Amino acid sequence: xxxxxxxxxxxxxxxxxxxxxxxxxxxxxxxxxxxxxxxxxxxxxxxxxxxxxxxxxxxxxxxxxxxxxxxxxxxxxxxxxxxxxxxxxxxxxxxxxxxxxxxxxxxxxxxxxxxxxxxxxxxxxxxxxxxxxxxxxxxxxxxxxxxxxxxxxxxxxxxxxxxxxxxxxxxxxxxxxxxxxxxxxxx
Amino acid sequence: xxxxxxxxxxxxxxxxxxxxxxxxxxxxxxxxxxxxxxxxxxxxxxxxxxxxxxxxxxxxxxxxxxxxxxxxxxxxxxxxxxxxxxxxxxxxxxxxxxxxxxxxxxxxxxxxxxxxxxxxxxxxxxxxxxxxxxxxxxxxxxxxxxxxxxxxxxxxxxxxxxxxxxxxxxxxxxxxxxxxxxxxxxx
Numbered sequence: 001x002x003x004x005x006x007x008x009x010x011x012x013x014x015x016x017x018x019x020x021x022x023x024x025x026x027x028x029x030x031x032x033x034x035x036x037x038x039x040x041x042x043x044x045x046x047x048x049x050x051x052x053x054x055x056x057x058x059x060x061x062x063x064x065x066x067x068x069x070x071x072x073x074x075x076x077x078x079x080x081x082x083x084x085x086x087x088x089x090x091x092x093x094x095x096x097x098x099x100x101x102x103x104x105x106x107x108x109x110x111x112x113x114x115x116x117x118x119x120x121x122x123x124x125x126x127x128x129x130x131x132x133x134x135x136x137x138x139x140x141x142x143x144x145x146x147x148x149x150x151x152x153x154x155x156x157x158x159x160x161x162x163x164x165x166x167x168x169x170x171x172x173x174x175x176x177x178x179x180x181x182x183x184x185x186x187x
Numbered sequence: 188x189x190x191x192x193x194x195x196x197x198x199x200x201x202x203x204x205x206x207x208x209x210x211x212x213x214x215x216x217x218x219x220x221x222x223x224x225x226x227x228x229x230x231x232x233x234x235x236x237x238x239x240x241x242x243x244x245x246x247x248x249x250x251x252x253x254x255x256x257x258x259x260x261x262x263x264x265x266x267x268x269x270x271x272x273x274x275x276x277x278x279x280x281x282x283x284x285x286x287x288x289x290x291x292x293x294x295x296x297x298x299x300x301x302x303x304x305x306x307x308x309x310x311x312x313x314x315x316x317x318x319x320x321x322x323x324x325x326x327x328x329x330x331x332x333x334x335x336x337x338x339x340x341x342x343x344x345x346x347x348x349x350x351x352x353x354x355x356x357x358x359x360x361x362x363x364x365x366x367x368x369x370x371x372x373x374x
Contacts, residue, residue, distance in 0.1 A: 062332040070328060083321045093328075115310070122309040123302070129316035134270045136323035141257060141280075143330060144363055145249040176331055 004052050005104055008076050012124045019118055026110040032101045039095035045084040047105035051077050054101025055165055060093045069174040072098075072162055078128060098166065148177050149185050191239055192291055195263050199311045206305055213297035219288045226282035232271040234292035238264050241288025242352055247280045256361035259285075259349055265315060285353065335364050336372050 005027070006020050015023070027050070032038060039045055041061060049056075051073050058070045058079060070093060073079035081093045085108060106114075115122045142151055152175060156163045163171065172182040192214070193207050202210070214237070219225060226232055228248060236243075238260050245257045245266060257280060260266035268278045272295060293301075302309045329338055339362060343350045350358065359369040 060328045060332060066332075068328065068331045070324065070331075082317070082324065086317055086321070119306050119309070122306070122313055126309055126313045126316060129313060129320055130269070130273055133316055133320040133323060134273070136320060136327060137257065137270065140323060140326055140330070141247050141255065143327070144255045144257075145247060145253075 004076070005050060008050070009121075009124055012127050013120055022117065023114055023121065024104075026114055027104040027106055030103055030105055032097045032103070034097050034100050036101075037094055037096050038101075038103070039081050039084075039091050039093065041091050041094045043091055045081050045089075045091050046107055048078060048080040048082070048085055048108075048111065049073075049095070049103040049105055051075055051079065052102040052104060054097060054103075055099040055162075056095055056101055057098055057166075057170060058093055058095050067173055068176070069170060072166060072170075072174070074162060074165070082132075098170065143176075148175055148181065151175055152182070152185065191263070192237060195237070196308075196311055199314050200307055209304065210301055210308065211291075213301055214291040214293050217290055217292055219284045219290070221284050221287050223288075224281055224283050225288075225290070226268050226271075226278050226280065228278050228281045230278055232268045232276075232278045233294055235265060235267040235269070235272055235295075235298065236260075236282070236290040236292055238262055238266065239289040239291060241284060241290075242286040242349075243282055243288055244285055244353075244357060245280055245282050254360055255363070256357060259353060259357075259361070261349060261352070269319075285357065330363075335362055335368065338362055339369070339372065 005024060006015065009015060009020075009023070032054070038047075038049060038056065053075060056073045056079055058073070058081070060068045060070050062068060071079065079095060081091045081095065083089070084091045088108070111125075115125070142154060146154070152171070155171075168182060169179045172179045175182065192211060193202065196202060196207075196210070219241070225234075225236060225243065240262060243260045243266055245260065245268070247255045247257050249255060258266065266282060268280045268282065270276070271278045275295070298312075302312070329341060333341070339358070342358075355369060356366045359366045362369065
């Protein structure tokens with residue numbers, strides 16, 4: 001299973017066996033069942049998660065109790081309530097399994113250790129952060145300028161396997177429409 | 188003027204005089220008048236800009252020709268069409284001065300040189316990238332869950348001096364409402 005992490009990191013930079021041995025020793029493996037929570041709103045966020053297997057949703061619940069899907073995560077994606085994780089605050093979002101899920105967990109202290117012992121890993125995390133920022137900015141633009149049908153089609157084009165695996169009701173919550181509206185679209 | 192850059196970087200990490208001398212030698216100083224463009228849609232994006240003085244808007248224009256404000260930038264902020272800059276593509280957005288503006292410009296090649304000669308600068312850029320990602324994600328959540336009045340108040344709380352300086356018509360375009368709707372709100 002750590003092989004998946006090594007392949008993932010080596011898409012950006014090469015690692016020696018020794019380097020990877022140290023890096024992977026900083027992660028903890030955990031396994032969750034569908035519907036279990038990795039992060040619950042109001043609690044501490046000790047980990048950033050690298051997904052080995054499974055599917056998750058990052059959810060923000062508004063004051064009226066309505067669930068908004070901030071993002072999904074599946075194999076090879078990183079996910080956490082990043083603002084809470086990085087700034088040592090309580091979670092404002094929850095992270096819940098849509099399928100049985102296996103993850104590698106990284107604490108902020110171990111993340112800092114990795115970067116201090118192997119500074120080139122800052123380059124890896126910087127690439128990931130830039131890609132996350134670009135995706136978030138593209139989603140802002142898409143929400144401002146594009147209709148639901150086009151946003152569904154963009155999602156399908158960018159992440160075909162995600163759209164196949166995620167229940168339609170959750171896709172609707174991600175796109176900000178009701179399940180009924182989504183099913184009435186000529187998709 | 189480069190002192191402003193040094194103070195800005197040293198909020199995150201200390202620099203020796205030699206380190207800062209090299210880093211600042213990688214930037215080019217430019218001055219623009221109100222209404223001039225730093226980036227125009229469809230053109231190359233050679234620079235990431237550090238704002239020394241002034242106020243800018245990052246704009247996405249949709250197919251119907253309607254302007255959507257993706258973001259603002261003022262003193263000490265970094266701004267560019269980041270996706271185009273980092274991936275060497277043509278701009279999909281434009282960056283235009285709302286006030287007379289002075290910036291320090293950094294090419295991607297010089298950015299890479301800085302990181303390779305002073306690897307600790309990757310830590311600085313990583314911090315900036317995380318903050319950009321957190322802001323973008325908070326804006327996505329805010330757009331999904333919050334009314335215009337609350338979003339205006341959040342903006343005012345987070346960036347009081349920005350809200351004072353930006354014309355109301357541009358704030359309305361940032362919030363995704365008409366100037367009339369914004370002025371009818373009980374703010």
